Amino acid sequence: MLIFSLTLWSAIYFLIGFESEEVIKAVFYAWLIMAVNTLMGYLVFEKAYGSDNTTFNLFVLGGLGLRLMLIMVLVAFIVLMEWLLMKEFLLSMFVFYVVYVILEILGYQKKNQFEKKIFQTNEQISSD
Numbered sequence: 001m002l003i004f005s006l007t008l009w010s011a012i013y014f015l016i017g018f019e020s021e022e023v024i025k026a027v028f029y030a031w032l033i034m035a036v037n038t039l040m041g042y043l044v045f046e047k048a049y050g051s052d053n054t055t056f057n058l059f060v061l062g063g064l065g066l067r068l069m070l071i072m073v074l075v076a077f078i079v080l081m082e083w084l085l086m087k088e089f090l091l092s093m094f095v096f097y098v099v100y101v102i103l104e105i106l107g108y109q110k111k112n113q114f115e116k117k118i119f120q121t122n123e124q125i126s127s128d
Contacts, residue, residue, distance in 0.1 A: 030092035038100040
């Protein structure tokens with residue numbers, strides 16, 4: 001995730017540049033919120049992985065709902081307090097959310113593929 005974040009920040013810098021310290025601050029806080037959200041989502045997935053379907057769905061979907069509510073409250077608080085440039089902050093939040101959700105899903109997918117390969121390898125070894 002660190003390499004991905006650095007690549008994303010480089011792309012932001014070279015594509016739009018940073019006009020002022022206020023723009024950097026708005027984009028940084030949007031990134032920070034979404035990065036923490038993604039890490040929390042992956043940690044919940046790791047905790048629920050291997051559980052029965054009911055528990056897994058409760059953790060993953062319940063965790064998603066809880067994370068979204070926390071983000072909405074945090075964004076509403078930031079908007080009401082007018083701490084950041086709103087247009088830049090909200091646009092950055094949207095872009096980072098979409099990008100990090102894709103990253104989170106790819107992480108889930110890679111873990112499932114890895115576990116299936118290990119299971120198949122163990123089956124082949126035990127059948128030999």
